[in-house]
Amino acid sequence: MTSKRFKVALSFPGEYRDYVSQVASILAKTLGQEHIFYDEWYAAELARPNMATMLQSFYHDQSELIVPFLCTDYERKEWCGLEWRVIQDLIKKRQDKDIMPMRFDHTEIPGFYSIDGYVDLNTRSPEDTASLILKRIRLNGDVQPQTKDPIHSDRLPTVKGEFFGRIDELKLLNDAWAGNGTRIIQFIAPGGTGKTKLLRHWLDHTDNIDVLIAWSFYSQGSSEDKQTSATPFFSHAFDKLDSTRDLSSFTTEEDKGEHLADLLRQQRTVLVLDGLEPLQHASKGMRGELRDRAIRQLLKNLAGQNNGLCIITTRIAVHELSDRAHVVSHDLQNLAVDDGVKLLQSLGVHGQKAELEKAVKEYGCHALALSLLGNLLHKRHEGGILKRDLLTALVQEDGERTSRHAFKVMQAYEEWFASDSERTPELALLHLLGLFDHPIEKNVLQVLWDAQIPGLTAGISADDWEEAITALRDEHHLLFKTHGSHDSTHTHQSTNEQLDCHPLIREYFGQKLREKQPDAWQQAHARLYDYYKALPEKEFPDRYIRRNATAVQCRCTWLCGGLASASTGRSLLSTYST
Secondary structure: OOOOOEOEEEEOOHHHHHHHHHHHHHHHHHHOHHHEEOHHHHHHHHOOOOHHHHHHHHHHOOEOOEEEEEOHHHHHOHHHHHHHHHHHHHHHOOOHHHEOOEEOOOOOOOOOOOOOOOEEOOOOOHHHHHHHHHHHHHHHOOOOOOOOOOEEEEOOOOOOOOOOOOHHHHHHHHHHHHOOOOOEEEEEOOOOOOHHHHHHHHHHOOOOOOEEEEEEHHHHOOOOOOOOOOHHHHHHHHHHOOOOOOHHHOOOHHHHHHHHHHHHHOOOEEEEEEOOHHHEOOOOOOOOOEOOHHHHHHHHHHHHOOOOEEEEEEOOOOHHHOOOOOEEEEEOOOOOHHHHHHHHHHOOOEOOHHHHHHHHHHOOOOHHHHHHHHHHHHHHHOOEHHHHHHOOOOOOOOOOHHHHHHHHHHHHHHHHHOOOOOOOHHHHHHHHHOOOOOOEEHHHHHHHHHHOOOOOOOOOOHHHHHHHHHHHHHHOOOOEEEEOOOOOOOOOOOOOEEEEOOHHHHHHHHHHHHHHOHHHHHHHHHHHHHHHHOOOHHHOOHHHHHHOHHHHHHHHHHHHOOOOHHHHHHHHHHHHOO
């Protein structure tokens, strides 16, 4: 660790003070003002007869890196000339790594030649210049950024239940964080395997993480055809890491990704990107390439240089990280049989060990399927494992094989909730959640409750809705509550309570509503269309209209006999598209 007073000293003529002062202020956010020599900050200390001697000492003996801003004015200024003598002496002593020249123009400077390297400032902002200086400090290798207050930003979905197994995966994470050279880990597995729960457990049991940025792209929607934006993630990360740049300042998406990588490397950070597949080309026949250029550049930068750890969960491997050194791609398998048995037992399921093991294998050792099965058996059949034989075969064998195990239990829930009456509030609520592919605010659901849609929300009181929420959350563990957060793409802030569930649960019950009650499906979307269209433009959630344009057009066709319905949907998409 260095014992020198300053990590960087800035040498410049007064004509460029405004520019350099901005650079100094940006550097101070990372390094601390006391570690930067910028003359105005030391006016009291420099006010003495031997100021010239003190300045030479500051530059020559007490600074790890000197950054001269060369230009016409630099060459003719006396104080700059004094500082340039110090620089020349360091070059003579072969300490050239401690000098980082910058040039505003190409004026000839005595002792600086055409073969010497420099940074051209003609097109660089103060932010860009500060970023390059920080890179140089890290490259020099013996200067660490100022320790900052811990940052813990955790946007992972809520997960419930006990955690079992995953010994190898936990060791992989622990070894990487301990510093074995791994820069990125991507866990690859189908939905419901337990990727998010693994990360939740590791984060909750790792106490030496000073900076955590954990983001779930599932919060913006999980459907394969969705054009998910990474903009809210970047805006949130820049805010948490005290970036001096806003989104509008970037000329390219690659610039944005590189800037975030620089910020993350300034402190040892754990970055979690949960559910990355909405940003990938994940359809059949595709290789998992990233759609988002900024995310692509971010990951390429972190794969090349990262003193922290980036953890990705996805259903398909990120192609750009294939065969990269310091990147581990790990296929997360389903639970071991013994761990599946422990999971069932933790949920109140009992029976002979052989039957429990048989049940775990029947459901493919799939974590979500076993969690749903355990809750169902406990609540409806007093936990008897043999009662699983009462579950009927899945009517439609659609989707991935692993997902079908979970869908079979969801079908049993559907039959249970519909067995006592034509429609229970619990089943209706699950169908409502299936209208969306992301967490939804209760005030939006209230629009549908108030609409009294026949066969969906009609005849269900406010108390019944609240009881259904409590039952699905606390008894059946099918949904959970969260609180909305600011969406950086709009000025609207949602502090309203949100309801959410696993993407596979939304997928199943949404599909059932669409297939069995198409009129209710269309009426619900028509109500939502009216609600969202009445919002001020800046508050309009474009993710909704993109996701549900087809349903809106179907409703318009039904109302208008096909007249203008398609153009209405396209017009709305055009108005609110990003």
